Amino acid sequence: MTGPTPIRNVMIQTTDLRRTFKSRKSTVEAVQGVDLNVAAGEIFGFLGPNGAGKTTTLRMLATLIKPTSGDATVAGADLRRQPQLVRQRIGYVPQGGSTDPAETGRGELVLQGRLYGMSGADAKVRASEVLAALDLEAAADRGTGTYSGGMRRRLDVGLGIVHRPHVLFLDEPTTGLDPQARARMWDEIRNLRALGTTVFLTTHYLEEADVLCDRLAIIDHGKIVAEGTSDQLKQKVAGDVVTIGVDGSGDSVLTLVQAMPFVREASHDAEAGLVRLYVDRGETAVPHLLRSLDAAGYAPTSISLNRPSLDDVFLRQTGRSLREEAA
């Protein structure tokens, strides 16, 4: 079938990357052997529920924590042997913010440029460019404590790109932003791609992974469970998704539909009171289903037909819904 997507110019490559956290009481294998290939110039998304190992992987690739085992190359530099070179070539935007409320946006950007080795004059010029590009000029000389959430997040991104990195890591770039600020952040990220920057972001928003990312990997419990473009992943689910609301009679309904020739796969979510099935052609399957259920004496409380979403991909790979995880 379709092997892994051929990658011409690899920007990030990891081999069996692992990270274990040990405390006195327990050992947590946060990342359990991650193999990734991220091409130059793409927006790569890391989708998974909270605690799946996204941030740990990102922090390893950004040199903030050392891998327990495994290797990685980031922007042409070896993560273990050349961490300084990796730092020079990447930008990293952490999840919880990165600015001092008493410092101005401009002050933070100038300092950041200087920490990357620019002269004072160059850092000032570059800070002005970044402020203009991110539409922060009006607030440039105010303390960042006065910024709105969206402005602060844009400044965080600005701090990550001051030195024109090859790769920009974004940890949950739109978490906590209102829809307008989120759409705006997506535009900024696309702008970066247009300028040749590779973007590696984590998200637990299905829509963000679907709409924004060129390619994505789905991670759960420290392991990658699926990788590809959004379309490729959805095709793996094969067909349409029919969801039937059942009232207590879920198991018998499941047995019934599993026996039907056009049902490829079915599962019962007792908690939600739903039976989910994957069929090739949903629009012809639904009338059949209704008739058979009726004939067997079951009255479905609801029935819906959907094109597969990334949540279905996640559900199929892990048996859980990302939507429920996030809620």
Next chain:
Amino acid sequence: MTANSAAAQTTQVIATERAPRMRTLRDTWLIFHRSLVLTIRQPVWIIFGIMYPVLYLVLFGPLLNGAVSQAGTGVSAYNWFVPGLLVQIALFGTAFGGFGLIAELRYGVVERMRVTPMSRTAMLLGRSLRDVVILLTQALIMTVLAIPFGLHLDVAGIVLTFGVLALIALVVAPLSYAAALILKSEDAFAPLVQGIVMPLLLLSGILLPMALAPDWLRFLSSINPLTHAVDAARALFNGDWGNSEIAIGVGLTAALAALAVWVASRAFSRANA
């Protein structure tokens, strides 16, 4: 974002292989400058830092006249008391510096800097030197305020005393930052610092001459490094150049400062600290 097109300029190298020592000096200056500016923008801590010693000077100093002459210190009460107060500012003013670092950890500022190629030692030294500058400013204000109380000034002695204060700050500030980096929470940091600083202060003979103490207390005091720093500061402040405590106090404090900087910069270098 036209100017950012250089994201594609893969050949651009920004000082990647700058000599490490130069880099440390340069980055130390950058962090020193930033933290000093941010501190001056919120001067409330500097004011509090000077307020308590001034209260001691005004409300406690007058009580000392009798005690100090009784202990046979050989100098006037204020010439004995002020250098001790200066050491007290050096201790208290810098021991709580870690609070600021915990706030910076929470803001994500420290993590953001750790992703840059900047020198890890500079993260420590820049902040510690800021503490030294603030301390010396406070010390200067204190000394000037004490003049109307009858303090005799020996300019060379005062300058050298300030050197001792700087050394004390370079012991205390790095350890405070290392503790903050490891504990990451004010709730754990405050009692730890208080628990260390209070006994050091009480055993150092800053408030009253140790000559008045019983033998066991005097022994405990003699193994407190701060006692020797206080004795050295007093001797220097009053131009008592022949006093052997000068060499002991200065030597000990300098050695401890070197050790503290070394230990703390290792904490800053460690991943995930």
